[in-house]
Amino acid sequence: MTDRIYIQPLTLAPSPQAFEGEAVRLAGGMAYAREFAVMVAAGGKVTRRELATSATIAGVLAGLPDALAEEGERQWGNLRMAHPPLELGERTVRLDQPQVMGVLNVTPDSMSDGGQFLDNEDAANEHAAAMHEAGAAIIDIGGESTRPGAAAVWEGDELKRVVPAVEHCVAMGAAVSIDTRRPAVMEAALSAGAQIINDVSALRHDPRSLEFAAASDKPVILMHAPGPSGEVAGDLHNDAKYGNVVFDVFDWLAEARDRAVAGGIRRENVILDPGIGFGKSVADNLALLNALPLFHALGQPLLLGASRKRTIGALSNEAPAHQRLGGSLALAQVGMDAGYQLLRVHDVFETVQARNVWRGLRDAALTDFSALAD
Structure with a gap:
């Protein structure tokens, strides 16, 4: 060994x-x-x-x-590495403070809000506008559920779901990331104005994804998931065997980073996500959440996606996804305390408010009340 x-x-x-x-x-x-x-x-x-x-x-x-x-x-x-801002078209997202990424699922079966916005374009647009106005730095749009057991999605359906949503969000001035594993969807979304690729398979699903992502020169989010990226996204939860979940996820993300850079993606365009909830038990998730600062040693900006995850329900009498706001805010603060740059959340207004209060406390702490007088 x-x-x-x-x-x-x-x-x-x-x-x-x-x-x-x-x-x-x-x-x-x-x-x-x-x-x-x-x-x-x-x-x-x-x-x-x-x-x-x-x-x-x-x-x-x-x-x-x-x-x-x-x-x-x-x-x-x-x-100790400071990361430059993300230049996302006309928007600049600074990484010297926590930024909130709002989730827009245009799917029939996502864990939290599946079906709510799929066939109701007005509702989807209204929700996106509310997140944007509430202070979401980025809106993350996905057309494929990644929950365990989710049905396979035809590429054509995914395109029909996400492209109009991307176009609308871009038109209202939002920075947009596209949550997809498919290079054709990546290409269509970027053509519609998206600026970030968010791939839960870490560019493993399709061998063309890495080449496309490198050629696009856009930021790419690579997430840890233990399973193979088969036709069904839920497969990513499978094959979870950890010797030490914290070290194993760290090593896996290091390899994903190096694979992306070797494939032509500029290192400053790589963002890493430890994949809370993907192929991990409650104990695994808690171990990772307690070790979040460790992942800065990978040298990349970090994203935390813990909003409404099953671990919160498991710790709160199996509260359903829509009743996990308190736990989601608690984990968002854990991420902020750990220095994570991006928080992917469903409840944007509340998380932005929590972030602003957290930021006020940090600013005030720069003047130490307990310092010795001269």
């Missing part, structure tokens, strides 16, 4: 003043950490763990074998 290294930020703080300048700013955002767990693992089991700060991490890494030390240096640099 090959040893691997992982650097997990601990002791998160609302400002660098909390640790008298010793805190590290994660990914150029508004989350800070002072202590870091430097872990060496083999076969999913931690064989060595040391705590480090910015002042001591060089010494900790120097005590490791050369290959691990080199990878550790890369991850340490990645944790």
Whole structure:
């Protein structure tokens, strides 16, 4: 078994003043950490763990074998890497603070709002406008359900569902991402004005997807899912076998990143998503959510899609999807505290409000009330 290294930020703080300048700013955002767990693992089991700060991490890494030390240096640099804004047509989305991505499902059977907007164009347009006005930086449009057991979707139907929605959202001035696994749908949506490709199969469903995404030069969201990307999107939930779910998802996303870059996608165009709820048990999801800051070590902007997920229901007496607002907001705050740049949510108004309050608290924390007087 090959040893691997992982650097997990601990002791998160609302400002660098909390640790008298010793805190590290994660990914150029508004989350800070002072202590870091430097872990060496083999076969999913931690064989060595040391705590480090910015002042001591060089010494900790120097005590490791050369290959691990080199990878550790890369991850340490990645944790502190500030990411440039997303230039999405006429809109610029900054990544130095959390941004909200609103979900628009034009499907008959999605987990949360399937069927609500499929055959009611006015309702879909009204919902999109409400999300845009509420402060969604991006509207994510999908025409294929990815829940377990969802029926297969013909490409022609997916096109008919999503293209009009993209055109409408673009016309009202929104930045749009297209949630699809199919290169023909990607191409049609981008031609209609979409600016981001969001592929839950991480460009694995169709061998042409990687080539198209590279040629488009658009940002691409790559999500972790354990299963193969077969004809039915629900297959992505299958074959979940983890030695250590946190390390396994980290390694999988690192490989997806490297595969995308080797295929011609510019590294700054790669956004990663740990895939909460996809082929993961409640325990798996909770482990990932508790380890969210670790994924900054991959060196890419990060997306959290935990809104209305089944884990929330499992922790709240099996509340149905439309009654999971409180849990969704709690997990959105977990993502904000961890420095995640994009929050994919169904309840945009409430999440934007929570983000704005969170942002106000962070801004206020830059003036430390407990600082010693001169």
